[in-house]
Amino acid sequence: MENTNEPRLTNIKVNPENLYREETFTDLTYASIRRLTPVKIDGSVDDSRETFFTGMAQLMSPNGPIPVQCIIEGAKTLSEAIAKLPDAIEKTVQAMIAEAKEMERKEASRIVVPGQ
Numbered sequence: 161m162e163n164t165n166e167p168r169l170t171n172i173k174v175n176p177e178n179l180y181r182e183e184t185f186t187d188l189t190y191a192s193i194r195r196l197t198p199v200k201i202d203g204s205v206d207d208s209r210e211t212f213f214t215g216m217a218q219l220m221s222p223n224g225p226i227p228v229q230c231i232i233e234g235a236k237t238l239s240e241a242i243a244k245l246p247d248a249i250e251k252t253v254q255a256m257i258a259e260a261k262e263m264e265r266k267e268a269s270r271i272v273v274p275g276q
Contacts, residue, residue, distance in 0.1 A: 176201045185238060191249075192216045193232070193241050213241035217249050228252055 180196040181203075194216070198209035213232040218225040230252040235241035 179206075181205075190217055191245055193238070193245060195238060195241070211236075213238075215241070215245040215248055217245075219253065228256070 198206040
């Protein structure tokens, strides 16, 4: 990096105590699962922390695909993550719908004052 007196535009820092190795598994159709394995700064597995899984799927809507990403709770292995993914996606979609309805309700109940 060039040494200038200009202020930095970013302040990105990597936490060396919170590193994970990411592996992605996909069925090439509907879903992807990421396994995040905790690692030490040298890349070796950090057995003091839990491995966790996240899932991603795309749902079709009238406006195009909607990406849905979730944590797969309670999965300790890839096979458990695969089995739990449908319920995790469903739970996340239900939460998204509830949040959208709440935003819609708040918007509908706003008091509109003329001139503002």
